[in-house]
Amino acid sequence: MSIFKVLSDTDRKAFKAWFATQTLSKILVFFGFIAVLLGLSLFLFYSSGWIFTSLYHLKNFGQLTANYIMRAAILFIVILGIGSSTATCANLFFAGNKNYFYLLTLPLDPRILVRWIVAKTIVVNTIMLTIFLLPLGLTYGSIFGQGLTGFLVIKLGLVILSLAVLTNSGGGMAAVFIAKRIKRHKSVMTILGVIVFMAILVATFRLVFPGNLTRLTQIDSRQFFPIYNNLPLNNRFIPTNWLADMLTTTSATNVVLSLVFTAGLFLVYLRMMAGNFYPILLSISAKAAAPQATLSGTIQTNTAFHFEKYSAADALALKDLAAIIRAPGESGYGIFLILLIGFFFYLFSRVSIQAETTREWTNWLVVFAYAGFGFFANTYLLRMVFPLTAKESTGAWYIFSLPISKNKLLGSKMLLAYLVSLPLLLMALLIWWLPPFLNPYQNLLAIGSFITTGMLVAMHTLMGAISPNFADGDSPERVSTSSMGMAALVVTTAFELLSAYGIYSYINHSWSFERVLIMPAAAGGCILLTLVLIFRQTLGKYQF
Amino acid sequence: MNRVVIEADNLSRNFDKIKAVDGVHLTVNAGDIYALIGPNGAGKTTFIKILTGLLAPSKGIAWICGQDIAKNPLEAKRHFGYVSDNPVVYDYLTGYEFLNLTGAIRGMKEKEIKRRIEELVQIFPLKEVMLQKMGSYSRGNRQKTAFLASMISKPELLIIDEPIAGLDPTSITIFGQTLARYARDGGTVFLATHILSFGQDFATRVGAMNKGRLVKETEVTGENLNEIYKETVNSK
Numbered sequence: 001m002s003i004f005k006v007l008s009d010t011d012r013k014a015f016k017a018w019f020a021t022q023t024l025s026k027i028l029v030f031f032g033f034i035a036v037l038l039g040l041s042l043f044l045f046y047s048s049g050w051i052f053t054s055l056y057h058l059k060n061f062g063q064l065t066a067n068y069i070m071r072a073a074i075l076f077i078v079i080l081g082i083g084s085s086t087a088t089c090a091n092l093f094f095a096g097n098k099n100y101f102y103l104l105t106l107p108l109d110p111r112i113l114v115r116w117i118v119a120k121t122i123v124v125n126t127i128m129l130t131i132f133l134l135p136l137g138l139t140y141g142s143i144f145g146q147g148l149t150g151f152l153v154i155k156l157g158l159v160i161l162s163l164a165v166l167t168n169s170g171g172g173m174a175a176v177f178i179a180k181r182i183k184r185h186k187s188v189m190t191i192l193g194v195i196v197f198m199a200i201l202v203a204t205f206r207l208v209f210p211g212n213l214t215r216l217t218q219i220d221s222r223q224f225f226p227i228y229n230n231l232p233l234n235n236r237f238i239p240t241n242w243l244a245d246m247l248t249t250t251s252a253t254n255v256v257l258s259l260v261f262t263a264g265l266f267l268v269y270l271r272m273m274a275g276n277f278y279p280i281l282l283s284i285s286a287k288a289a290a291p292q293a294t295l296s297g298t299i300q301t302n303t304a305f306h307f308e309k310y311s312a313a314d315a316l317a318l319k320d321l322a323a324i325i326r327a328p329g330e331s332g333y334g335i336f337l338i339l340l341i342g343f344f345f346y347l348f349s350r351v352s353i354q355a356e357t358t359r360e361w362t363n364w365l366v367v368f369a370y371a372g373f374g375f376f377a378n379t380y381l382l383r384m385v386f387p388l389t390a391k392e393s394t395g396a397w398y399i400f401s402l403p404i405s406k407n408k409l410l411g412s413k414m415l416l417a418y419l420v421s422l423p424l425l426l427m428a429l430l431i432w433w434l435p436p437f438l439n440p441y442q443n444l445l446a447i448g449s450f451i452t453t454g455m456l457v458a459m460h461t462l463m464g465a466i467s468p469n470f471a472d473g474d475s476p477e478r479v480s481t482s483s484m485g486m487a488a489l490v491v492t493t494a495f496e497l498l499s500a501y502g503i504y505s506y507i508n509h510s511w512s513f514e515r516v517l518i519m520p521a522a523a524g525g526c527i528l529l530t531l532v533l534i535f536r537q538t539l540g541k542y543q544f
Numbered sequence: 545m546n547r548v549v550i551e552a553d554n555l556s557r558n559f560d561k562i563k564a565v566d567g568v569h570l571t572v573n574a575g576d577i578y579a580l581i582g583p584n585g586a587g588k589t590t591f592i593k594i595l596t597g598l599l600a601p602s603k604g605i606a607w608i609c610g611q612d613i614a615k616n617p618l619e620a621k622r623h624f625g626y627v628s629d630n631p632v633v634y635d636y637l638t639g640y641e642f643l644n645l646t647g648a649i650r651g652m653k654e655k656e657i658k659r660r661i662e663e664l665v666q667i668f669p670l671k672e673v674m675l676q677k678m679g680s681y682s683r684g685n686r687q688k689t690a691f692l693a694s695m696i697s698k699p700e701l702l703i704i705d706e707p708i709a710g711l712d713p714t715s716i717t718i719f720g721q722t723l724a725r726y727a728r729d730g731g732t733v734f735l736a737t738h739i740l741s742f743g744q745d746f747a748t749r750v751g752a753m754n755k756g757r758l759v760k761e762t763e764v765t766g767e768n769l770n771e772i773y774k775e776t777v778n779s780k
């Protein structure tokens with residue numbers, strides 16, 4: 001038992017230590033983060049309330065549609081949750097936590113450590129799931145069920161907990177499976193993992209939105225049921241449906257099925273982790289100890305970078321460019337993400353617009369395409385631009401002991417950020433000519449997304465420079481997924497949503513062309529100004 | 545020539561309850577090689593980090609060549625070159641590229657940088673090593689490269705934390721002689737070291753720290769650093 005206390009003390013101290021420096025801005029970020037999550041939760045509460053209420057008035061099929069939405073929501077939550085759990089767990093194996101490596105040298109029962117890690121992730125998962133599922137469950141229950149009863153809350157709690165355990169187990173098992181097979185090629189593994197995940201997402205999309213779904217809106221009640229019951233998502237053997245049906249029905253079978261399924265998966269997962277955790281960490285740490293090939297080798301003068309020919313700020317930017325070019329993993333990752341966006345839009349452009357498809361549906365597709373590009377751009381920037389300052393890493397003392405002003409440093413990071421984002425900015429301008437159904441809006445989409453992406457680059461650069469995570473600078477993916485990275489994601493996503501809302505409003509004739517461009521630009525300007533002010537307060541006071 | 549290069553006035557720094565540096569008064573004149581000695585945890589590194597602007601003092605002021613490091617960091621930083629006690633810099637650059645980069649950041653002209661690098665690489669036999677990426681360097685070669693970089697713009701002051709940890713005996717002698725020549729030409733050196741014999745041979749002044757306080761300060765000639773060190777450790 002006391003070993004749990006040691007482990008929890010270690011984590012508590014790490015948490016406190018994070019707040020020890022630049023306390024004020026970190027507390028602000030922390031509360032900002034919580035505020036955004038709560039805001040998201042409220043948004044879900046009101047929007048789902050609105051949707052469910054309007055479905056409720058659609059006498060015949062309203063509840064069935066709502067049930068379908070619940071099933072789809074839980075399926076997506078599970079897929080996304082398993083995806084992120086896989087990434088977290090694989091990251092634990094591959095990025096290696098220094099504390100765990102130290103624990104490896106001690107005579108410690110692996111099962112204790114595994115239980116601790118599992119318990120921690122389940123708690124975090126539960127909190128995140130609550131934010132998404134609680135509002136949905138509450139509105140559904142109060143509109144279609146018996147109102148806000150204690151029974152509903154208990155059922156919701158049970159579903160959330162099951163989901164937390166389920167996603168954690170699924171993700172952990174996938175990570176163990178991957179780590180046991182591919183130990184050396186981390187970048188290959190990441191790329192393969194993302195491809196598989198995308199494939200699963202696409203498959204899920206097709207499962208939830210099959211071709212005959214749109215026909216349901218145009219037929220009468222006699223034809224409805226055969227089609228509805230045969231929708232692929234309504235298959236009785238999809239385990240996530242048991243969980244969804246716990247909320248939408250009162251049958252006890254679903255509760256039993258869900259709990260048995262979850263508990264079974266969890267037990268298998270615990271056994272698998274306890275047996276594999278140390279062997280995997282050991283075999284990976286043995287490989288990590290060998291010097292990296294990319295960091296050794298001779299470079300003759302004619303192929304070297306000639307910093308002496310540049311001004312201070314340009315030389316600094318060139319140095320970071322060298323870091324990206326000389327780490328094939330980094331540039332490879334960037335190219336991969338760009339190709340992925342291209343691929344996505346290629347697929348998207350194949351979506352055929354049939355004659356019976358409503359105008360409304362195509363309008364949604366336009367907004368979806370715009371928001372989708374924003375989502376991809378944000379992923380790219382979070383991974384490639386946000387960590388630029390933190391990548392100074394253990395060598396950061398050097399820059400800070402040289403006579404360079406903070407502004408010049410930021411300037412060099414900005415220069416590099418726009419250089420790294422050049423392919424993305426080009427795509428933001430041109431990609432709208434690929435899907436034919438974007439035809440009437442191409443100019444607006446191109447200008448809008450170019451401005452938005454350009455501002456996003458600056459936002460990520462600034463957020464990354466406000467409180468750079470130098471300690472993790474050698475693994476950019478850890479920098480991106482740190483708390484500051486998540487804060488950046490939240491801020492930039494909010495900005496993107498506003499921009500997408502502008503496009504939506506233009507299509508619905510409530511905003512003018514100019515307004516669609518000016519409103520987000522003004523908001524972006526305000527965000528940037530705030531970030532610059534925070535930057536001047538924080539990086540200037542950075543301590544080593 | 546008694547120009548003051550470093551002046552610390554009541555310099556202090558706390559980490560929570562630990563007084564890492566506690567009310568240090570200290571003056572270093574031009575031409576001095578000043579060695580800071582003291583046991584592990586005495587506060588040498590913390591003191592140096594305050595001097596170089598990497599840490600803010602809790603109390604007190606430090607001037608480098610007349611510039612307050614906290615108020616005018618840029619002006620102060622133009623006057624010195626610094627090597628950290630853990631001289632890890634850019635693993636993906638070669639030694640040559642690193643020197644070029646430092647020259648560029650310090651605002652030197654291309655020709656000047658090239659000429660200066662030619663001079664510097666003569667100091668240690670490093671010509672082959674400098675073509676390799678620094679990620680593969682041994683600790684000693686890292687130390688040497690960082691030292692050369694700190695000298696590139698011919699600053700008036702060198703601040704070096706544990707300069708000879710990891711250097712081989714031949715390199716230590718070369719290093720000491722280089723510092724001596726640099727000081728003869730009017731440069732000033734401030735370093736922290738555990739190798740008392742090195743201080744005895746090459747330093748002109750010595751300061752002994754313990755538990756954050758500067759316990760003793762004296763000329764090196766005529767003194768025995770081993771004795772001073774023992775006294776320092778035993779001081780309360």
Ligand SMILES: Nc1ncnc2c1ncn2[C@@H]1O[C@H](COP(=O)(O)OP(=O)(O)OP(=O)(O)O)[C@@H](O)[C@H]1O
Pocket residue numbers: 544559562563564582583584585586587588589590591
């Ligand atoms: N960032 C920090 N946070 C908390 N305490 C610190 C920090 N840096 C130094 N200290 C504490 O300050 C004291 C002085 O440390 P410092 O590194 O200056 O000693 P030192 O004389 O350089 O030692 P060494 O000879 O081992 O290099 C130590 O007690 C150390 O634990």
Ligand SMILES: [Mg+2]
Pocket residue numbers: 588589590629705
């Ligand atoms: Mg030290």
